[in-house]
Amino acid sequence: MKRIHVLIYFRFLLTVFILAIVFRKLNWTKDGNLSEVHTHEKENGKSQRLLDVALNRHFQDVVEAKRKVMRISKYIPCESTVSKVLREISTSFFTEVREHIPHSETVLFTSSINVRDDFVKRKTYSPASNNCHLLETSYLKNSVFKNDCTSHVDIPPFKLPLYKNNDSYPVIEERRVIWTYLHVLSHATVNNDGDVICERTKIVPNRCWAQNRSTTTCFKVNSESKYDELFTISQFWGSNFFHGTLENLPRLALYLSYLRANPQIKIHVAAIHPFLSYLGLDEDRFVFGTVHARILYMPSGGSCGGASSIRLQYLSDQLRNYIPHQPSGYSIDKLHHSPNKNKRDSIIVIQRTTKRWFRYHDEIIKMIHKQARLCQLKVIVFGDDPLPSVEVTRDIFRRALIVIAPHGAGESNLILSDPGTVLIEALCRDRFGRLNLCYQGMALALGIRYYGLISERSCNNITASDLEIPLTKYLKLLSCNV
Numbered sequence: 001m002k003r004i005h006v007l008i009y010f011r012f013l014l015t016v017f018i019l020a021i022v023f024r025k026l027n028w029t030k031d032g033n034l035s036e037v038h039t040h041e042k043e044n045g046k047s048q049r050l051l052d053v054a055l056n057r058h059f060q061d062v063v064e065a066k067r068k069v070m071r072i073s074k075y076i077p078c079e080s081t082v083s084k085v086l087r088e089i090s091t092s093f094f095t096e097v098r099e100h101i102p103h104s105e106t107v108l109f110t111s112s113i114n115v116r117d118d119f120v121k122r123k124t125y126s127p128a129s130n131n132c133h134l135l136e137t138s139y140l141k142n143s144v145f146k147n148d149c150t151s152h153v154d155i156p157p158f159k160l161p162l163y164k165n166n167d168s169y170p171v172i173e174e175r176r177v178i179w180t181y182l183h184v185l186s187h188a189t190v191n192n193d194g195d196v197i198c199e200r201t202k203i204v205p206n207r208c209w210a211q212n213r214s215t216t217t218c219f220k221v222n223s224e225s226k227y228d229e230l231f232t233i234s235q236f237w238g239s240n241f242f243h244g245t246l247e248n249l250p251r252l253a254l255y256l257s258y259l260r261a262n263p264q265i266k267i268h269v270a271a272i273h274p275f276l277s278y279l280g281l282d283e284d285r286f287v288f289g290t291v292h293a294r295i296l297y298m299p300s301g302g303s304c305g306g307a308s309s310i311r312l313q314y315l316s317d318q319l320r321n322y323i324p325h326q327p328s329g330y331s332i333d334k335l336h337h338s339p340n341k342n343k344r345d346s347i348i349v350i351q352r353t354t355k356r357w358f359r360y361h362d363e364i365i366k367m368i369h370k371q372a373r374l375c376q377l378k379v380i381v382f383g384d385d386p387l388p389s390v391e392v393t394r395d396i397f398r399r400a401l402i403v404i405a406p407h408g409a410g411e412s413n414l415i416l417s418d419p420g421t422v423l424i425e426a427l428c429r430d431r432f433g434r435l436n437l438c439y440q441g442m443a444l445a446l447g448i449r450y451y452g453l454i455s456e457r458s459c460n461n462i463t464a465s466d467l468e469i470p471l472t473k474y475l476k477l478l479s480c481n482v
Contacts, residue, residue, distance in 0.1 A: 048317060051119045051310070052257070058109045059258045065105035065184040066295060072103050073186035073294070076199045078218035085214060088206040088301050097183070100201040105184045109254075110177060119179070120309050122419050122447035123157035126150045127440050129452040130469070135427075139435045153451065153473045160309055160444065179310060180254060180300050188296035189219045192270055192289060194235040196298055205301030207235040207247065221292045229265040230293035231255065235302060238270025245412040246442060247302030249273060250311035255299065256280065256318060265297070274390040275415075278319050305438040309445040316415045316446055320398065343399060344418060347372050347471075350405035351383040356428055357406055359460045367464040368404070371471055375480035377401060382410060402474055404467060406459055411439045419447030422474045424467065427452045428459035449474070 086096045097106060111119075129135040132149035188198035196203040197219055204214045213236060233251040237243040248270060252259075259265055260280055269276075269286050276286070306312070347368055351361060358364055365381065372379045380396055382388065388396070397403070397416040405411050406426045414423055423443055427435050435454070443450035451470045455462050 047119055048314070051254075051314065054109070054111055054119070055254060055257065058107060061107045062182060062184065062258065062297075065107050065182075069103065069105050069184050069186045069295060074103050074199075075187040078189070078197050078200050080218055081216045082197055082200055082202040082218060084201045085204060085216060086201060087204045087210055087214075089210055097203070101185065101199050101203075103186050103199060107182045107184065108178050109180045109182070111179065112177075120160050120313065122160060122309075122313055124160045124444050124447045125157050125449045126155050127444070127450045127452060128153050128155075128470070129454060131452075131454040134454055135435065135437070135440075135452050138429075138433060139437050149452075153449070153470070154477050157447070160447075180308070182255070182300075183296075183298040185296040185298060187292070187294060188298075189221055189290065189292045190230070190232045190234070190268055190296060190298070191219055192234050192236075192238070194232060194238070194301065196232070196296065198296070203298065205235065205298070206303050207301050208237050208243065208304035210301070210304075219290045221290055225287070225289065225291040227266045227287065227291060227293045229262075229295045229297070230268055230287070230291065231259060231265050231297040231299075232268035233299070234268050234270040234288075240409070241273075242409040242412050242438070243304075244270065244273045245275065245415060246306050246312070246438070247304070249275060250307035250315050251299045251302050252279070253311050253315035253318060255297075266293075274393075275319055277390060278322060278394070280322065306441045306445065312415070312442070312445045313447075319394070319416055320418070344401045344421070345376075346378040346380050346396070346399045346401060348396060348400045348403045349379065349381050350403065350408065350410040351381050352406060352408050352410065353383070353385045356408050356459060358426070358462060360463050363464040364404075364462075364467055367468055368471065371468070371475060375475055375478075377480075382413075384410065401478065402471065404471070406462070407436060407439070412442070414439075414442065414448055415446065417446075417448065420449065422449040422451070422478075424451045424453060424470050424474070426459045426462045426467075427454050429454075 084096075084100050086093060086100065090096065094106060097104065127135065127149050128151065129149050130151070132151060135149045183203070185196065185198045188196050190196045193213070194205045194207055195214060196205075202214065202216070204210050231252075233248045235243070235248050235251075238248045252267070256279055259267065263282070263285070265285070266287050267281065267285050268291060269288065271288070272283065272286060276283070349365060349368060351357065365379070369379050378399075380399075382393075382396055393413055394416050397413045398418070400414075400417050400421050402422040402424065403411070403414060403417070404424045407428045411423065411425065414421065423439065425439055427437075429435060435452070437452070440450050440452060442448070451474070453462060453466060453470060455466060
């Protein structure tokens with residue numbers, strides 16, 4: 001009899017243990033893998049504090065650089081053509097700036113390699129695809145990192161490499177590196193492409209078409225477009241949503257606290273990007289076109305198709321965690337404590353009306369609804385006709401567990417999503433058969449799980465069965481029994 005009681009007791013314990021596991025799995029799925037989000041947030045919080053300390057130290061250098069430039073400022077007008085064109089992508093760029101623009105100051109943001117490494121804490125994931133050979137070898141715009149593709153979606157996360165193909169750091173002295181820099185220029189003119197003319201020398205930032213699209217003609221500026229202090233983030237194609245999000249805004253990200261503390265500084269933009277309302281900057285500070293400034297702040301450029309991991313992650317944290325336009329007395333730096341902040345319960349399907357779209361959209365949506373019901377997930381169609389407000393967009397992508405999309409600018413909204421969110425992208429080939437992998441690079445930098453779906457047909461002809469394969473794989477990975 002005693003043995004029977006012991007067996008019953010052990011069966012009871014086993015049942016409780018199994019039920020606990022089942023409940024944990026259901027809760028994991030319902031809340032969108034919250035433990036992963038909390039881990040990322042804890043790591044990100046530490047990284048941001050370290051970065052903020054480093055930034056504040058270098059902001060003192062910016063103040064000193066401004067004082068020096070104002071003391072030695074000398075206006076040298078550009079009358080017809082510039083005498084020299086300097087390109088940021090040049091290996092001798094800093095030396096050339098010192099030589100040809102002697103009345104300028106360049107603030108180098110530096111740290112030891114170990115400290116710099118701590119600024120980037122998000123773990124990331126190897127890109128996955130149904131055709132890794134094509135993903136790794138045929139591209140129009142490559143990722144900023146090495147394309148080590150896998151056919152498996154359950155590869156564990158790894159520490160983000162700092163430079164493409166794990167190249168060495170830009171070392172300025174033993175064990176110290178430059179992780180960004182800011183030029184402080186006197187009596188400079190900047191146009192919408194982000195090109196700057198100072199002392200009859202043109203500076204072309206790291207941007208799209210930096211090597212080819214630049215003339216030696218001087219800029220014309222009217223008297224109403226002159227300012228005392230100006231910070232420029234405008235670049236070529238900057239009014240485009242993708243380029244504005246991943247190239248222009250990241251130039252601004254690291255300097256937000258400095259700009260908030262110095263409201264007299266105007267901000268030069270290509271266009272009013274909708275996400276600017278989430279950065280705590282008044283709209284009357286933004287200026288456009290070709291303008292002149294007594295003091296011009298020029299941050300390092302944003303490479304075509306992406307920015308550095310530090311800047312993208314810092315921008316993403318700002319956009320995801322801060323509330324704009326609060327009542328008087330409310331601090332812009334107060335974290336967003338909405339009860340739904342971490343509720344990742346939705347599969348988002350991006351629907352485009354022009355150029356690239358899913359021809360079999362209705363069948364795809366039907367399949368996704370079927371799989372979503374098994375996992376107690378919602379399905380949200382994010383369309384562009386009409387385009388949702390920035391507030392609605394932010395809420396949708398904060399709730400995303402999985403995003404499914406044809407290649408297009410709407411994927412830029414994943415900068416609003418939490419690390420670990422899945423992006424299944426239907427990749428399109430150009431007439432030469434090349435792939436544009438700019439969103440793979442974005443995903444790697446932001447800690448987003450990426451799957452590149454490549455069809456033998458055009459990307460428009462992706463079917464429900466094509467998408468169902470990676471979708472079910474990721475749902476199983478996220479502890480949903482489908």
